[in-house]
Amino acid sequence: MNFMDLVSRRQSVRGYRDKPVEREKIEKCLQAARLAPSACNAQPWRFVVIDSPDMKDNVAKTTFSQLVPMNKFTLTVPAFIVVVSEKPNLTSQIGGLIKNKQFHLIDIGIAVEHICLAAAEQGLGTCILGWFDEKGVKKLLNIPRQKRVELMISIGYPASDEIRPKTRKDLTQIASFNHYE
Amino acid sequence: MNFMDLVSRRQSVRGYRDKPVEREKIEKCLQAARLAPSACNAQPWRFVVIDSPDMKDNVAKTTFSQLVPMNKFTLTVPAFIVVVSEKPNLTSQIGGLIKNKQFHLIDIGIAVEHICLAAAEQGLGTCILGWFDEKGVKKLLNIPRQKRVELMISIGYPASDEIRPKTRKDLTQIASFNHYE
Numbered sequence: 001m002n003f004m005d006l007v008s009r010r011q012s013v014r015g016y017r018d019k020p021v022e023r024e025k026i027e028k029c030l031q032a033a034r035l036a037p038s039a040c041n042a043q044p045w046r047f048v049v050i051d052s053p054d055m056k057d058n059v060a061k062t063t064f065s066q067l068v069p070m071n072k073f074t075l076t077v078p079a080f081i082v083v084v085s086e087k088p089n090l091t092s093q094i095g096g097l098i099k100n101k102q103f104h105l106i107d108i109g110i111a112v113e114h115i116c117l118a119a120a121e122q123g124l125g126t127c128i129l130g131w132f133d134e135k136g137v138k139k140l141l142n143i144p145r146q147k148r149v150e151l152m153i154s155i156g157y158p159a160s161d162e163i164r165p166k167t168r169k170d171l172t173q174i175a176s177f178n179h180y181e
Numbered sequence: 182m183n184f185m186d187l188v189s190r191r192q193s194v195r196g197y198r199d200k201p202v203e204r205e206k207i208e209k210c211l212q213a214a215r216l217a218p219s220a221c222n223a224q225p226w227r228f229v230v231i232d233s234p235d236m237k238d239n240v241a242k243t244t245f246s247q248l249v250p251m252n253k254f255t256l257t258v259p260a261f262i263v264v265v266s267e268k269p270n271l272t273s274q275i276g277g278l279i280k281n282k283q284f285h286l287i288d289i290g291i292a293v294e295h296i297c298l299a300a301a302e303q304g305l306g307t308c309i310l311g312w313f314d315e316k317g318v319k320k321l322l323n324i325p326r327q328k329r330v331e332l333m334i335s336i337g338y339p340a341s342d343e344i345r346p347k348t349r350k351d352l353t354q355i356a357s358f359n360h361y362e
Contacts, residue, residue, distance in 0.1 A: 003187060003302045004209070007216045007295060023358075028185070030356045034349050035188045036294070039311050043349060047356045055359050084361065095312055102286055103311055106331065109290020113217070114188060121184045130220050130284055131276055143361045150287065168215050168224060175211045175228045177204075178236050180265065180324040 001121060010116055011164055013125025014073040016156035021051065021079045025122050026155065029081070032118035036111040039103035040095065042088035045111050048141055051079040058140055059152070062133040071131060078156040082137060083112055085148045108150050115153055125158035182302060189344065191297055194306025195254040196340035202232065202260045206303050207336065210262070213299035217292040220284035221276065223269035226292050229322055232260040239321050240333070243314040252312060259337040263318060264293055266329045289331050296334055306339035 001009070026049055038044060050059045059082070060074035074080075088096070088104045096103045116126040129152045137149050182190070207230055219225060231240045240263065241255035255261075269277070269285045277284045297307040310333045318330050 001183075003182075003184075003299055004213060004216075006184060007213050007299075010218070012218065027352070030352055032185060032188050034352055034355060035347055037191070037193065037297070037309060039309075041348065043355065045355060046361070048361050049356065049358045052359045099312060099315065101311055101331070102283065105283055105286035106290035106293070106311075109287035110294040112287070113291040113294055116218070118184055118188075128218060128220075130282060130287075131280060134280065141361045150282070166216055167222065171208070171211060171215055174215060174224065174226060175230065177230045178233045180227070180229050180322045 006117055006120055008166070009163055010120040010126070011166070012127040013154070013158045014127055015159035016076050016078060016125065016154070017159050018076070019078065019157050021124060021156055023051070025124060026051070026079065026081070028122060029115045029118040029155070032114040033111040036107070036114045038107035038110070040089055040092040042092040042104065042107065044086045044088040044092070044104040044107055046084040046086050048082040048084065049079060050082060055140070056080060059137065062136040062140070063129055063131065063152070068131065071129065074129070074154060077154040081115060081153040081155060082141060082149060083108060083151045083153065084143055085150050105150065112151055112153060119155055123157070124155055127154045129154060187298055187301055189347070191301040191307070192345055192347070193308040194335070194339045195308055197257050197259060197306065197335075197337035198340050199257070200259065200338050202305065202337055204232070206305060207232070207260065207262070209303060210296040210299040210336070213295040214292040217288070217295045219288035219291070221270055221273040223273040223285065223288065225267045225269040225273070225285040225288055227265040227267050229263040229265065230260060231263060236321070237261060240318065243317040243321070244310055244312065244333070249312065252310065255310070255335060258335040262296060262334040262336060263322060263330060264289060264332045264334065265324055266331050286331065293332055293334060300336055304338070305336055308335045310335060
């Protein structure tokens, strides 16, 4: 599959088959994340895979509440990858401070997308989740209080084979040549 | 090329052949970025391609100084893509505020990596640059003062065909199952 086909195939999947995900497939996703580039090669990330039945239900419950019921699909998710920010190395920290940049968040975006694309290539669906009870997740997984859980990714076999068309801005709205438009 | 091969092939390229990059190849990279996922589909990005000879020299000069001469290779770069943060949509902004998250930076990481991987597939080399005179770039390209230029990407035909082995942490140092380690 060429890269553009893979990019088109990756989509947010919110319905999963009741089928566990093989650990070797998950490990392939993690290997792709491991090889991701990062500012000063800091690799400021840690991934906690949740695939035990009890644990995944508890993690799912942190993604919705009575007030915000939108993520209830997570109760059908066979596995999650919880993404924790780790302290970048000194070079990246100093560079970020001087330039007022948070390079580690950009790094995490890159690594997370490597996971989602590696999953798509293996016929797995993913959804990147930014809305969850961060304190609750940290308590559940024994993640030290001072760390940040930036995202979690749901991962599993999609309930449907349909590839939906993507709604995006036109290229002319997001790109220009030799000056900002 | 499968995804893992593509990930292994993508590397930071700091030496380029003296050969312009075809615009259709750059547009393919931008199309890949366009299809990237983002929080609430906000697409909070704009890409300015710099490939005119005068402009690219001026942009190159913002990436190094007498004090920090490390990026001098940029003077040989045939093209840059300057990446500007745009205001996310209201849903993403509110979600980010409530959860104290900067989703737009993660989104930008994802889109930038789509560019780098699409470039690698086309035989192009890239290097993501986080160190540059942001004010200088904004002035040069008429980017409004309140915007942020998060990164720029150098892009061109690599001077060497060598694929270097990647130095990364072991998988056991960055991943665990069902609890944080």
